Amino acid sequence: MAAARRILPQLTIQDLEKKFVGYYKRNIKASHRHLINPQTADKVAKSFGDLHKYVIIEKDPGPGVLTKALLNAGCTQLVALESNQKFLSVLKELENDSDGRLKAYYSDINKLDLIPLYQGYIPPVYQSGDILGHIKPKSWDDDIVGRVIGVANNTMGHRFTISYLIRLIERSGLHRWGRWQHIAYYTEKTARALYAHVGTPIYGRITVLSNILCNISTLSKDHIDEFFPRGMAIKGNSMELICLETKKHCELSDEALKFLDPILQQVFAARRQPLLNRLESIAPGSYTVLEKLKIPPRKCASNMSPMDFVELAEAFSSWDGRMTIFDSYL
Known part of the structure; x- marks a missing residue:
């Protein structure tokens, strides 16, 4: 009989704030945000269904609240890419407690597969082959390879998503392994740009790219206070969890x-x-x-x-x- 999966305990929101408030004040750019409500994280993780089938790459997990929720929900292949070294020790502790289900890397997902430092790029730079080399590539007609999950940077949400879509067009980086679901929390303004109507002021390049290349769905809307740091000046009072699933067959040659x-x-x-x-x-x-x-x-x-x-x-x-x-x- 297989050993029972270890359940990793979550801290309360109050304890998380006490533990990590200094990290945000000293080390995190104002535009960064992380999900800190364990109940919401559990809800999101469980909504993904069977987590045994797919690789999950988590972008900048920070204090690891969603990371724990994914592991507790049964994820067996979780890769955490954290671009802030101050959070890396927290994630490495989780890795040690994950029974081999989590691998944490000091890596910026936006810099995956870029040219190394000696050719002009600043770390953390990682190669996707180093984290997915054990995965067998799938045909574009097959099921998805996995999911990329995270919170889009407040001021860079568009750039992060467009970079992902451009690599999708090229079938480079992660897309060499097949189709993915790109799931991210966006501010209301950025989320609206993904499904904006023709002729509206917010309709633009990202709208067209995402609609041609992906099937778009809204998975959840959660109050801004469930993310840390709080009190940041953004329009709207919620974050929207949007799924961009790569289409099997694009309308374009x-x-x-x-x-x-x-x-x-x-x-x-x-x-x-x-x-x-x-x-x-x-x-x-x-x-x-x-x-x-x-x-x-x-x-x-x-x-x-x-x-x-x-x-x-x-x-x-x-x-x-x-x-x-x-x-x-x-």
Whole structure:
């Protein structure tokens, strides 16, 4: 008979605040936030269902409240990537108590697979092969490999998610192993940008990328006081737990995918200018592509749906002038 799984005790919110308040005051940038309510962490962990099937990578777990909840819910392959050394000792203690189910690394998930320090990048830099080398890659048609879970940085939430989506397009980094679920808590403002409607002020590059590449769902909304540090100036009083699950089949061909983000960067840099002006400025003659698609010459990026951009990227991928388009991007 298998040995019973050890249940790791959680500290109360009050004890967590007493233990870690100094860490935040001295060492954590104001934009960082961690889930500190054990009950909410347990609810989130249990909502994931069977945790034996997947690898889970936790981004910046901090004091390890969600980490413990995931282990207590049955996670058997948990990787904690912590970019702040002050929390690493806490996570290493958890690793020692996890019966081999947790591996904690001093690593910034945004720097996975970047060039080492001697070529210009500052630690913590890690290679995804070092943490996933034991995992057999899956076909894009198979089930997901695992989940990337965390709290998106308050001021860098967009950049973190866009970086993840760009690597998805390239099928580099974690995506070399197959499809993932990207699950993160976002501020209300950032969450709205993921599922914004066409024509709204918040609709933009991240909206289009996430909707074309992923299936999006809201898993939970939790009050801002369940995260630490408290009292930070953000709009809204809750954090939204959003799941971006990589689609098995994207509407775009592999060749067209190469053009998607360069187009989005260019046209959303001046979202209210006509697409014709934005594209002609870097790819003379591209007006023929817009004419073929019957896109009005005055139409701007904020009024283009994700499917409109799918058609635009496909058209550019087969355009005779495609070799000169976005030379600085491709």
